[in-house]
Amino acid sequence: MATVERAKSKSNHKLRRATRRKANSSPTFDASPSPATTRPMEARLVNELPRDSGWQFEPKWDGFRCLAFRDGANVDLRAKSGKPLARYFPEMVELLRALRAKRFVVDGELTVAMNGSLSFDALQMRLHPAESRIRKLARETPATFIVFDCLATPRGSVMGAPLKERRAALEALLRKFDRKDLKLSPFTRKREAAKRWLEAAGASLDGVIAKPLDEPYTPGERIMLKVKRLRTADCVVGGFRYLQDRPEVGSLLLGLYDGEGNLNHVGFTSTITNEERGNLTKRLEKLVRPPGFTGDAPGGPSRWSNERSAAWKPLKPKLVVEVRYDHITGERFRHGTRLVRWRPDKAPRQCTFEQMQDAARPEKLVTGILER
Numbered sequence: 001m002a003t004v005e006r007a008k009s010k011s012n013h014k015l016r017r018a019t020r021r022k023a024n025s026s027p028t029f030d031a032s033p034s035p036a037t038t039r040p041m042e043a044r045l046v047n048e049l050p051r052d053s054g055w056q057f058e059p060k061w062d063g064f065r066c067l068a069f070r071d072g073a074n075v076d077l078r079a080k081s082g083k084p085l086a087r088y089f090p091e092m093v094e095l096l097r098a099l100r101a102k103r104f105v106v107d108g109e110l111t112v113a114m115n116g117s118l119s120f121d122a123l124q125m126r127l128h129p130a131e132s133r134i135r136k137l138a139r140e141t142p143a144t145f146i147v148f149d150c151l152a153t154p155r156g157s158v159m160g161a162p163l164k165e166r167r168a169a170l171e172a173l174l175r176k177f178d179r180k181d182l183k184l185s186p187f188t189r190k191r192e193a194a195k196r197w198l199e200a201a202g203a204s205l206d207g208v209i210a211k212p213l214d215e216p217y218t219p220g221e222r223i224m225l226k227v228k229r230l231r232t233a234d235c236v237v238g239g240f241r242y243l244q245d246r247p248e249v250g251s252l253l254l255g256l257y258d259g260e261g262n263l264n265h266v267g268f269t270s271t272i273t274n275e276e277r278g279n280l281t282k283r284l285e286k287l288v289r290p291p292g293f294t295g296d297a298p299g300g301p302s303r304w305s306n307e308r309s310a311a312w313k314p315l316k317p318k319l320v321v322e323v324r325y326d327h328i329t330g331e332r333f334r335h336g337t338r339l340v341r342w343r344p345d346k347a348p349r350q351c352t353f354e355q356m357q358d359a360a361r362p363e364k365l366v367t368g369i370l371e372r
Helices: 002-024 090-097 120-124 131-140 163-175 191-200 274-285 353-360 364-371
Strands: 042-045 055-061 064-071 074-079 103-114 143-153 182-184 205-212 222-227 231-242 249-257 263-269 320-325 338-342
Touching: 055 163, 055 191, 064 090, 064 143, 074 090, 090 131, 090 143, 103 120, 103 163, 143 163, 163 182, 191 205, 231 263, 231 353, 249 274, 249 320, 249 353, 263 320
Parallel strands: 042 222, 143 182
Antiparallel strands: 055 205, 064 074, 064 103, 103 143, 205 222, 231 249, 231 320, 249 263, 320 338
8 A cells, every 4th residue: 555655646746847847848839930920120220339238249241131940841941021032042941951950940141152252143143933043053152041040949939038048049059050051140249349340341241230138039120220331432423314204313323444444334323302403414414425334334124114214324424423332242332322422523534443342352250150
C-alpha cells in the first residue's frame, strides 16, 4: 500500500512540475507572425542621429528589405510591400530550408555582393519573369541575407520583447546556423561610432538606422529613425521634360561627362517652384538643340508613363546646376535629386563622373561583413 501511495505521489509531483513548465514557457509558434499579414517595422527620415540615450544604431544596407519565415519545410520571403520574393531568390529559400532551426522569423536585407561591394543593379536583375534566368543569376551572383532583427524563434514569437532582448535572441539563433551567406548586421549604441558610419556611407551603405532599445517590434509602424548622408554634384542640364498638363518645364535632365568626353544622362530634378517655371521654360526653349546627350540618353516612353510625360527636349550643354542626392547606382542617381542652385560660374566640361568616385568606393564596414 505504501508503495502505491509513493508512486501516486511521485506521479502527481511530475504532473505539477510539467504544468508549471507549460505555464512559464514562451508562446507557441502558432502565435508567431504570418507572411500574409506581417509587415516590417519602418523608419521615418530625420536630419541627424538622436542625441539622447536608449538607441541602437545599425547600418542601413543597400538591398531589398525582407522578412524570412520558416515553418518546417515551408519558407516564405516577403518584401516590405508584402509581395513574395521567394521565386526570385531560390538559393536563399534552399539555404533557409536547410538550417537546423525548423521555425523562426527574421528581418533583414537581401543583398548581392560584387567586387567587394553591394550591387543594387545586380539585385534588381533578379526581378525577372523567366525562372531559367533567375536560376542562372542565383548561381552566378548568389544573394547574401544580412539579418538585423528577430520576430520569432523556435520557441515562439518575440515581437513583444524590447529590441535588446530580440537582438540577444537573434544572436543565439544565428550561432546555430554558421552560414557564410547569412550575415549578422553589426550595431553600436554609441552615437559617435554611428556618426562615423554615416560619414563613410557610400555605394553599399544607404545611411544609418536608429532603433529604440526598449520598444517592441511594431509591424508597419515608423518607430525607427533613418539618417541618410546627402551629397551634392554639379551637373549639366542636357534636356528637360514638360509637365503633363501644360507646356511648362516639369523636370530637368542631368548629365555628367565621362573620360571620353561624352555627356551621359545620370538622373533628373523636378524641384522647380511655380514662380520660376514660366521664365525657366522660355530660357530652356531657346537652348533646344539635338542631341542633348552624346553618351547614355534618357529612354523613350514606358508602360508607366504616357508619351507626353516620357518625351524630352534636348538642350545645348550650356547650363550647370548643383543638385543634392542620396544614393547612386550604376553611375546614376537612384532617386530624384533636389535642385540646390544654378552654377553660372562653372563650365559644363568641369561636370564629370569624378564627383561620384568617393561615393562609389566600398566601405571597410561592408567588406568586413562580406568577408566574415
